[in-house]
Amino acid sequence: MKEILANALEVFNWHSGWIIWNLFLALIPFLLSFWLYRRRSTSRSLFWWIxxxxxxxxxPNAPYLLTDIIHLIRATRSGYSAFILxxxxxxxxxxxxxxxxxxxxISVLNQGHxxxxxxLKKYVNGSExxxxxxxxxxxxxxxFRRFNSWDLVNDPANxxxxxxxxxxxxxxxxxIFISFIGLTVLYWIAKQITLGLVLRFREMQAKQEWFD
Incomplete structure (x- = not known):
């Protein structure tokens, strides 16, 4: 069993080491969205704009993870056991x-909020x-071009x-246009699910407070 787990871990590191790094990159705008859009003050200083x-x-690093499905496809074609897959x-x-x-x-919803x-409620849909x-x-x-977010600072002209x-x-x-359409459709679906879950949670919270 230990040998199987060790082999599985080695395989994971080889094919899926991107997971932690890409999730970290996606976490950055997620956390920033709360500071930008959910704090009490609505003032916009120079630091706010930066x-x-x-x-x-x-x-873009957050929805970029959708394209990482190619890693899963490659892994399934590499001949690994059904257990590992x-x-x-x-x-x-x-x-x-x-x-x-x-x-x-959630980041885009925070922006709309x-x-x-x-x-500026009338601009929410346009901003999305x-x-x-x-x-x-x-x-x-x-x-496709293999640029990173920091290339905007390191090599903006290129x-x-x-x-x-x-x-x-x-x-x-x-x-790019097809990606835009796909991203828009997937966002709309996920938005409805997220808002529905939030509404359900608030209803449950309200019932609990009523019973208390």
Whole structure:
């Protein structure tokens, strides 16, 4: 049994070592969204705007985890036993992908909450669409161009030139557009589920307080 577990751990590190790192990158905008959008003060200082820029630079890392399904596909084609695939690969990969995307959903919901608080409710849907578009672009640049969030600081000119080139080239533009549509649809579904769970939790909380 120890040998099986040791082999499983080795296989996981080889094929799935990205999970911890990518979840960490997704966690950054998730945590920043609470500071930006959920704190009591609605003032926007210079530090707030700098944090806002960092938030958007890292935000595509959360939905980017959706594309990591390719690692699971590769693992299933590598000839590993059903035991390793069923008990290690599939659960951990699905956990990482779903957790990362849920962090994206909550981050965008926090953004909408903030807009409502400052009297800009009519811009919530537009901000969500714009966010999906920027993240679809970020996902493409990360997956196919292999750029990272910090390249926006390390090499902004090169990132800008390549981005503009891809946006004006047919194939990359189509991929980005399809990614945008997929991201928008998946976000809408996850948003309904998340809001439904929040509503259910509040109802249960209210009933508990009533009984107390």
């Amino acid at each position: 944090t806002f820029a960092v938030f958007f630079a890292f935000l 069923t008990l290690i690969f599939i659960p951990l990969h699905l956990f990482a992908i779903l957790t990362g995307f849920e962090m994206y959903v 903030y807009l409502k608080r400052i009297g 669409i714009a966010t999906h578009a920027l993240c679809a672009l970020g996902i493409y640049m990360g997956r 990132v800008l030139l390549i981005t503009l080139d891809d946006l004006t080239t047919k194939r990359p533009a189509i991929v």
